[in-house]
Amino acid sequence: MKNPASKAPQEVRLDEVDRLIEQVGSSAEHALPLLQALQERYGYLPEVALRRIVERTEITAANLWSVATFYPQLRLRPAGRHQICVCVGTACHVKGAERVYEAVQRELRIPEGSDTDPDGEYTVRKVTCLGCCTLAPVVMVDHVTYGHRTADNLRAMLEDFARHSARAMADPLSGDNQSDASWEGEVRIGLGSCCIAGGSARVEAALREAIQRTGRRIRVRHVGCVGMCHQTPLVEVVTSEGQAVRYSRVRPDDVARIIEAHFQPTGVRRFLRLAEQAVEQVLGYGVGGDPSSVRQLDPRDSQVEAFTCRQMHIATEYCGSLHPLDLGEYRRHGGLEALRQCLTSRTFEDVIEEIERSGLRGRGGAGFPTGLKWRRVRASADPIRYVICNGDEGDPGAFMDRMLMESYPYRVLEGLIIAAWAVGAREGILYIRAEYPLALRRIGAAIERLRQEGWIGRNILGTGWDLELRIARGGGAFVCGEETALIASIEGRRGSPSLRPPYPAERGYRGHPTLVNNCETLALVPWILRHGAEAFASIGTPHSKGTKVFALAGKVARGGLVEVPMGITLRQIVEDIGGGAAGGRRWKAVQVGGPSGGCVPESLGDTPVDYEALQAVGAMMGSGGLVVLDEADCMVDVARYFLSFTARESCGKCSPCRVGTQRMLEILDRLCEGRARPDDLMRLEEIAELTRRHSLCGLGRTAPNPVLTTLRFFRSEYEAHLQGHCPAGRCVKLIRYEVGPECIGCTRCAQVCPVGAIPPNPYRPHVIRADACVRCDLCRTSCPTQAIRIVPNTNASTVAPVQPPELCTAEVPS
Amino acid sequence: MKLVKVSIDGRAVTVAEGSTVLDAARTLGIEIPTLCHRDGLPHYTSCMVCAVRDLASGRWIPACSQPVAEGMEIEASSELVHRARQRILELLLSEHLGDCEAPCRRACPASLRIPEMCRLTREGRLDEAARLVVEDLILPVALGWVCPAPCERTCRRADHDRALAIRELHRRLGCSPDTAAVRTPRWPPRIGPTVAVIGGGPSGISAAVALRRRGYAVHVFERSSRLGGGLWASPAAANPKFAQAFAAELEQHVGVEIEWHLNTPIETAEELNHICSSHAATVLALGSIEPEQSRAWGLARGARGLIVDPATRQTNLPGVFAAGGVVQPGKMAVRSIADGQRVAAAVAGYVRTGHPTVWVSRFDSRVGRLEPGEVQQWVPDGGPDRGAFPGEMRSEQLDAATIAEAARCFGCDCRKAATCQLRRYADQYGADAHRFESPTRPPVILRRDHPQVVYEPGKCIRCGICVRIAAAAGEPLGMTFQGRGYSEQVAPSFNDGLEAGLGRVWRECVAACPTAALALRDRWDPMGPDHIER
Numbered sequence A: 001m002k003n004p005a006s007k008a009p010q011e012v013r014l015d016e017v018d019r020l021i022e023q024v025g026s027s028a029e030h031a032l033p034l035l036q037a038l039q040e041r042y043g044y045l046p047e048v049a050l051r052r053i054v055e056r057t058e059i060t061a062a063n064l065w066s067v068a069t070f071y072p073q074l075r076l077r078p079a080g081r082h083q084i085c086v087c088v089g090t091a092c093h094v095k096g097a098e099r100v101y102e103a104v105q106r107e108l109r110i111p112e113g114s115d116t117d118p119d120g121e122y123t124v125r126k127v128t129c130l131g132c133c134t135l136a137p138v139v140m141v142d143h144v145t146y147g148h149r150t151a152d153n154l155r156a157m158l159e160d161f162a163r164h165s166a167r168a169m170a171d172p173l174s175g176d177n178q179s180d181a182s183w184e185g186e187v188r189i190g191l192g193s194c195c196i197a198g199g200s201a202r203v204e205a206a207l208r209e210a211i212q213r214t215g216r217r218i219r220v221r222h223v224g225c226v227g228m229c230h231q232t233p234l235v236e237v238v239t240s241e242g243q244a245v246r247y248s249r250v251r252p253d254d255v256a257r258i259i260e261a262h263f264q265p266t267g268v269r270r271f272l273r274l275a276e277q278a279v280e281q282v283l284g285y286g287v288g289g290d291p292s293s294v295r296q297l298d299p300r301d302s303q304v305e306a307f308t309c310r311q312m313h314i315a316t317e318y319c320g321s322l323h324p325l326d327l328g329e330y331r332r333h334g335g336l337e338a339l340r341q342c343l344t345s346r347t348f349e350d351v352i353e354e355i356e357r358s359g360l361r362g363r364g365g366a367g368f369p370t371g372l373k374w375r376r377v378r379a380s381a382d383p384i385r386y387v388i389c390n391g392d393e394g395d396p397g398a399f400m401d402r403m404l405m406e407s408y409p410y411r412v413l414e415g416l417i418i419a420a421w422a423v424g425a426r427e428g429i430l431y432i433r434a435e436y437p438l439a440l441r442r443i444g445a446a447i448e449r450l451r452q453e454g455w456i457g458r459n460i461l462g463t464g465w466d467l468e469l470r471i472a473r474g475g476g477a478f479v480c481g482e483e484t485a486l487i488a489s490i491e492g493r494r495g496s497p498s499l500r501p502p503y504p505a506e507r508g509y510r511g512h513p514t515l516v517n518n519c520e521t522l523a524l525v526p527w528i529l530r531h532g533a534e535a536f537a538s539i540g541t542p543h544s545k546g547t548k549v550f551a552l553a554g555k556v557a558r559g560g561l562v563e564v565p566m567g568i569t570l571r572q573i574v575e576d577i578g579g580g581a582a583g584g585r586r587w588k589a590v591q592v593g594g595p596s597g598g599c600v601p602e603s604l605g606d607t608p609v610d611y612e613a614l615q616a617v618g619a620m621m622g623s624g625g626l627v628v629l630d631e632a633d634c635m636v637d638v639a640r641y642f643l644s645f646t647a648r649e650s651c652g653k654c655s656p657c658r659v660g661t662q663r664m665l666e667i668l669d670r671l672c673e674g675r676a677r678p679d680d681l682m683r684l685e686e687i688a689e690l691t692r693r694h695s696l697c698g699l700g701r702t703a704p705n706p707v708l709t710t711l712r713f714f715r716s717e718y719e720a721h722l723q724g725h726c727p728a729g730r731c732v733k734l735i736r737y738e739v740g741p742e743c744i745g746c747t748r749c750a751q752v753c754p755v756g757a758i759p760p761n762p763y764r765p766h767v768i769r770a771d772a773c774v775r776c777d778l779c780r781t782s783c784p785t786q787a788i789r790i791v792p793n794t795n796a797s798t799v800a801p802v803q804p805p806e807l808c809t810a811e812v813p814s
Numbered sequence B: 001m002k003l004v005k006v007s008i009d010g011r012a013v014t015v016a017e018g019s020t021v022l023d024a025a026r027t028l029g030i031e032i033p034t035l036c037h038r039d040g041l042p043h044y045t046s047c048m049v050c051a052v053r054d055l056a057s058g059r060w061i062p063a064c065s066q067p068v069a070e071g072m073e074i075e076a077s078s079e080l081v082h083r084a085r086q087r088i089l090e091l092l093l094s095e096h097l098g099d100c101e102a103p104c105r106r107a108c109p110a111s112l113r114i115p116e117m118c119r120l121t122r123e124g125r126l127d128e129a130a131r132l133v134v135e136d137l138i139l140p141v142a143l144g145w146v147c148p149a150p151c152e153r154t155c156r157r158a159d160h161d162r163a164l165a166i167r168e169l170h171r172r173l174g175c176s177p178d179t180a181a182v183r184t185p186r187w188p189p190r191i192g193p194t195v196a197v198i199g200g201g202p203s204g205i206s207a208a209v210a211l212r213r214r215g216y217a218v219h220v221f222e223r224s225s226r227l228g229g230g231l232w233a234s235p236a237a238a239n240p241k242f243a244q245a246f247a248a249e250l251e252q253h254v255g256v257e258i259e260w261h262l263n264t265p266i267e268t269a270e271e272l273n274h275i276c277s278s279h280a281a282t283v284l285a286l287g288s289i290e291p292e293q294s295r296a297w298g299l300a301r302g303a304r305g306l307i308v309d310p311a312t313r314q315t316n317l318p319g320v321f322a323a324g325g326v327v328q329p330g331k332m333a334v335r336s337i338a339d340g341q342r343v344a345a346a347v348a349g350y351v352r353t354g355h356p357t358v359w360v361s362r363f364d365s366r367v368g369r370l371e372p373g374e375v376q377q378w379v380p381d382g383g384p385d386r387g388a389f390p391g392e393m394r395s396e397q398l399d400a401a402t403i404a405e406a407a408r409c410f411g412c413d414c415r416k417a418a419t420c421q422l423r424r425y426a427d428q429y430g431a432d433a434h435r436f437e438s439p440t441r442p443p444v445i446l447r448r449d450h451p452q453v454v455y456e457p458g459k460c461i462r463c464g465i466c467v468r469i470a471a472a473a474g475e476p477l478g479m480t481f482q483g484r485g486y487s488e489q490v491a492p493s494f495n496d497g498l499e500a501g502l503g504r505v506w507r508e509c510v511a512a513c514p515t516a517a518l519a520l521r522d523r524w525d526p527m528g529p530d531h532i533e534r
């Protein structure tokens, strides 16, 4: 075992394993849930337990082992007591996640080749996207998410965690929002993952305290994601006059002032409070930290207006004002109305036809017409049919589905139930990523609630129609978002895709016709049925109708979740809604559609959001990740980043993808390290074409897109790398840090350098020892006079001798 | 049963609904390569070498698993398809880790089937071993004296203890009285027209013998009074025993079937023209040629020697070929022997069809240099070392020591070098293993945890055939996919022993494995030629 230091493996008791089997189930389909249960119990998969499972269940050894070694979430060797997940998703990557990861390893003194610190306390692993991209870089310690991590605030994070580690991961969401009219006002607090990671739980405690001090009847309401995830935690105050004011980046210390500003305390309390306030005014701020961190978001403020005015909320209808789990509130806002109508007064032909007319296309990436898919399933002669909601959202840098499931669980479920009814299914499954604990909980709670109210279960609304819904938890494999792999995963097999045809609509789960739809697709369905196909079809472009939710992240001033009408241009999203690049820089490109998508340069910013238009520029609608890149981003590095993602996530089944992605990655590695050969670009293009054409599933077929688009639009950057030069100064092997004459000898850089590459030399110019420097960027960002700069590393340009290019021209795309 | 009409390469065919494109192609007799497909097992669709193109959509589809659809038009044999398959094979080969041919054979210019020679010897099949060395080397004894033995410098065993005494082995096999009977060649009847060979050195002898073996009558014109040419220049030839051994060898292996014209110099253009016009083809095997001579004969000459078509050895004069030192002066006799054989192949084609046969090396995957320690994995395949092999150049005995020496051979060639599907397609599609080369290679692994089978994960193409066979047989442990992505491996479940993993179906799995990933421990394919004649 490579990990001598990790905690001594617990003794595995077979009777305990047997009990787990009894709880979880013993059919072949239970392979993944059983492994997940084992892992939860022991922190890893003890081999004796695995063998016991083979003995006691229908699961074969071959299948169990292939599943156990497939999912990155599962591990075969013991782990530390706590798990640190460093997100290296797209948004975090462009904000320096690799450096954070290296810093965590240094901080914890994790030995080379291991993933656990010598005390067996922490196991560190990389994950791709924790769904809090606007807080990038993000690190999760057990279930606590920390945003905005840098190499120098990790110790603070670990200390905070050590102090609060007893804090169990509990959904802070309270019960329903009561609709009592006698309130004098309300305070809304967002409880999406981003908000929670931003610290909304502590803000809420402070809020309740402050309200109590006012002595007035102000209620605190929990709402879902507001969309402005870059500003979390968000607090919105609504007075009895209906005036609403929103505050961003609220800290517990700020709360009292916010409450004061809107609600005068009563009686004596008021008097006391005013006295206090006077004191505070004398002393000024200073206790509560930087006052500029809290901002009142005035809706008249042009920024907020820009963020909101171009948006159109259909999937996210009543954004920021609905309590995620309050069914009564959902119903008061038209919820379940569409479903009720379907069940009581509509025919399935009519509903399918309406969905067809609406022009709705799948939001999971490929854009297949939803109505047509429903019709195919319905048309099957097989009476047993299934519906599946795809909530696997593995795109690193996208979190729309997470937000929909967390904030609008009833809407997603309503869509799913309608779909099940329309295609004649009696069983439905929601496949949800394990990295989304909150979404899992809320969907679970929402299913229970709907079941209690008779919307799920036997004889729904007396129609004689039964429907059972359940959740399947993913295992952290991106490829499981692909529908055939997803079905294989639910069936308890390895999540490897298989050839389509047969499509799931003909032969899917358990060999029966199966409808697979994305979360967002389903969340749009109730609105369409309530407002009519025409209303939906009137939005958008000729072939792309309605709205699309995007997760806007990266180097953008205002990141978050935005729902925009189709046809809006990328520039409008980035500049108007997102406020352009952060820090007043120019944005250079926007990465659309994640690892399957492409990089659209600023010059093509007027490309509309439309399935075909995006494809025409080499990108893809994908699931809806929009990562903004600015001048400081290296496009070769971005391509390499995506390829390292797809290469890691390739299931390994088909040779073009398994080998092709690896070979492309090797070439990109060479480029980023200044070791590329002159004919490498040609070879890269050739492999990209091969992989695109011949891979079995969408993962491989689209994996080359980031490479092909960057080659197409940013070829000069590739050529510079061939010469051993990184124009953006990102590729660490091609850069060096240097101290300029501005140095005042303050020694700050020497203090922050984690590897002691800068000998402290008070009042004298400092020097960086290039051999020791790990290029963590800490010195540069800490220097008060900006004396430290990045310069090309001339030593690295050990460009291989020029070889005559081989004759391997890429074929013309067919 | 519903029928579906499709067309492949423009030819219409009607097949049952549910058939695959591959089924339809087979009905038409159109060949489509497959690696992961196996009749009777469920589809897995992983290798993608069965790529064909759907003309309507322009999409590439895997023929083995794609069901036919009415009106489908498929392109299965075009240049485009050929190239796509070639590239897919090249991707597969870029992660392939194995040696088709043994390093020693690669180093021997005449491609002596060294490991096979050793296997036959170790098994006591001395006659076959002797026939083999005569066949490959033509002059195994003379070479045993004069060859600098580049083969021994690459011998794997040298990394472990000491290189195999390859040269000595083939010398003894070539001259031992025990095998004398089989070494006397049985020539095929003379059917073809007559070919002239000018020069009786190693390349001339080799070309003459090789042509005669192919059934052609051969006239050799040698200017001096003895055969051997450059062989005599070797220091080893100064030993009087060499003259004796060479004479015996000529008599025994080369025989009298060839018309040797000693003391017959060919010098003037008229003389050459006369020879050329009275023979179907002429081979120039002069050892070397002066610029004036080549000018007089009207032959194109470069800085070092005659200019020939590298694929056929034909000079600028049609029907006139050149071999050995006249093309590339060099010291190694074995190189001239090899050249003579090549030129014979080209000449045979020329005489038969008017087009010289092209000699293409067979595809040969290579491991390259071994990392320290890796050689240990071969040790179980070789016999023990007993110290230096005694009796160099003295003995003619195929005694116990000789057999023990042969038994030391590791057998570094691939166990399925002749039957491997991957190699076969690599040849057929002209795949280049280096086009997509990887900068790193995983360690070489030979799993030997089975009494009958060796498993080499580096040769596994993850086709899943063994996995499916074991699953279909209900093997309790079975083979399975372990890990994923580029590091995915096929292994016994729980990474247990191979014996348990393959269970009762080991024989079936070995037979079905399209490469030598799974192979019988003690059986190698009979070694074939290392080239293809086209």
Ligand SMILES: Cc1cc2nc3c(=O)[nH]c(=O)nc-3n(C[C@H](O)[C@H](O)[C@H](O)COP(=O)(O)O)c2cc1C
Pocket: A361, A362, A363, A364, A365, A366, A367, A368, A370, A390, A391, A392, A393, A394, A395, A478, A479, A480, A481, A482, A483, A484, A516, A517, A518, A519, A521, A522, A623, A697, A698, A699
């Ligand atoms: C590699 C890969 C990953 C995918 N990931 C997702 C995903 O995370 N969520 C999703 O809804 N669809 C994903 N898809 C698309 C699904 O295969 C499928 O098309 C989709 O769920 C269908 O739903 P829709 O028609 O509503 O879009 C993925 C496809 C591929 C090839």
Ligand code: SF4
Pocket: A479, A496, A497, A649, A650, A651, A652, A653, A654, A655, A657, A658, A695, A696, A697, A698, A699, A700, A701
């Ligand atoms: S394309 Fe990649 S992910 Fe898809 S089946 Fe092939 S190897 Fe697996």
Ligand code: SF4
Pocket: B096, B097, B098, B099, B100, B101, B364, B365, B414, B415, B416, B417, B418, B420, B421, B422, B423, B459, B515, B516, B517
């Ligand atoms: S398995 Fe095939 S390709 Fe690989 S070394 Fe053996 S013969 Fe060559």
Ligand code: SF4
Pocket: B107, B108, B109, B110, B111, B112, B114, B137, B143, B144, B147, B148, B149, B150, B151, B152, B166, B167, B170, B334
């Ligand atoms: S001829 Fe030379 S190279 Fe060939 S096997 Fe004999 S000694 Fe080795």
Ligand code: SF4
Pocket: B102, B103, B104, B105, B114, B115, B118, B154, B155, B156, B157, B164, B166, B408, B409, B410, B411, B412, B413
């Ligand atoms: S061990 Fe045998 S097969 Fe291997 S290199 Fe030496 S002689 Fe050749």
Ligand code: SF4
Pocket: B459, B460, B461, B462, B463, B464, B465, B466, B467, B490, B509, B512, B513, B514, B515, B517, B518
């Ligand atoms: S070992 Fe199994 S999976 Fe690998 S090539 Fe052979 S049959 Fe295929």
Ligand code: FES
Pocket: A087, A088, A089, A090, A091, A092, A093, A128, A129, A130, A131, A132, A133, A134, A136, A137, A138, A396, A397, A398
């Ligand atoms: S949270 Fe890191 S990329 Fe999404």
Ligand code: FES
Pocket: A190, A191, A192, A193, A194, A195, A196, A224, A225, A226, A227, A228, A229, A230, A232, A234, A403, A561
């Ligand atoms: S999750 Fe809180 S605003 Fe998005």
Ligand code: FES
Pocket: B033, B034, B035, B036, B037, B044, B045, B046, B047, B048, B049, B050, B062, B063, B064, B065
């Ligand atoms: S994919 Fe068709 S034979 Fe392998």
